[in-house]
Amino acid sequence: MDELRVIETPADFEDAVRRMADGEGPIAVDAERASGFKYSQRAYLIQMYRRGAGTFLFDPPQIPDFSALEAVISEEEWVLHAASQDLACLREVGLDPARIFDTELAARLLGMPRVGLAAVVEELLGIHLAKEHSAADWSTRPLPQPWLTYAALDVELLVDVRDRLVERLDETGKSALAAEEFDAVLHREPKPVGPEPWRRLSGIHGVRSPRNLAVARELWLARDDLASRTDVAPGRLVPDASLLAVVKALPRTRKGLADLKAFTGRASRTELDRWWVAVERGLSSEDLPATRVPNDAPPPPRAWAMRNPEADARLRLAKAAVTEIAETFEMPVENLLTPDHLRRLAWHPPTELDAGAVGAQLERLGARRWQIDATAQKISLAFVEASQAVLDAEKPVS
Structure with a gap:
């Protein structure tokens, strides 16, 4: 392979x-970030391939405006592997x-047994990646x-992979449902950041004292601030396990912290x-x-069995x-129906346990039409059976 060049000048970009x-x-598209190294999730390399055009490696930090490229390719089909991982950083630069x-x-x-890019390429194209x-x-x-x-x-083989997958989707009658799923990924709203993001600290679920939690909060916020300002991944500054060790030990002096x-x-x-300032804030906080x-x-x-036996049966x-x-x-259960949707439905079922009511509630939860058509009827029958089983169990023995 000839030496590859990164596109970073206006002339190369226009070409x-x-x-x-x-x-x-x-158009095959991929993006490389520096997760685990940088605080931001920006793209540091964007790769594209199109038949008749070739392969292009764009350097986003050096390209201030991608609008000319966006105008050319935005209406074409983009082929990505695990698109949800890359869409945000692509949109960040205007793609x-x-x-x-x-x-x-x-x-x-x-229902392919392995879905990583290397495994899919090997199965469909016979090429080891x-x-x-x-x-x-x-x-x-x-x-x-x-x-x-x-x-x-990563992109030069992606269009060939797409073509093989299109054939298999057609053969199995899954083309329409795949299109629904692709559209859902494309239009899915970003998950909002919770009001207390510090609770994402690994191991925090085992901390029960409000005072210890206050120290955890202040340490996490102090680390996040430093990570954001220096654009360094938080865990590379101080790992979660180290913060948790301080949270559990609650050192009362700066020396005690240094000696931990x-x-x-x-x-x-x-x-x-x-x-130490963060620890002091946590130790003295009234909030x-x-x-x-x-x-x-x-x-x-x-x-569920103890708290709500009927929901458990459902x-x-x-x-x-x-x-x-x-x-x-012939697909994983979680792709047929999101497990959380089923749990929420079973815990708070509709008043009427028919397929229409079950389907309407699944739609409100975010299920796609094909998923509803495939599952609503059998879920409603399972709910009715569960209700009857609970009633039978409650009947006194004559």
């Missing part, structure tokens, strides 16, 4: 746009497709040639004053966090029914 416009068919084909999702809907640079720091400059080769291959051996990380000592966060989610299913019977349907569709 790439012209060539992309002259190409034909779908937003009108329609997509998600090769990873298509592989799931077809090495993935040794997937976790690299893509903010590195200049990017090494082996990394660029890896990045180029479990408090490690590249910024654990260089920013010691920052962490103590609640130990339990209210939410509208049902309790864990393991508790869930058990409906899960069995949905599993059976998934087997006939």
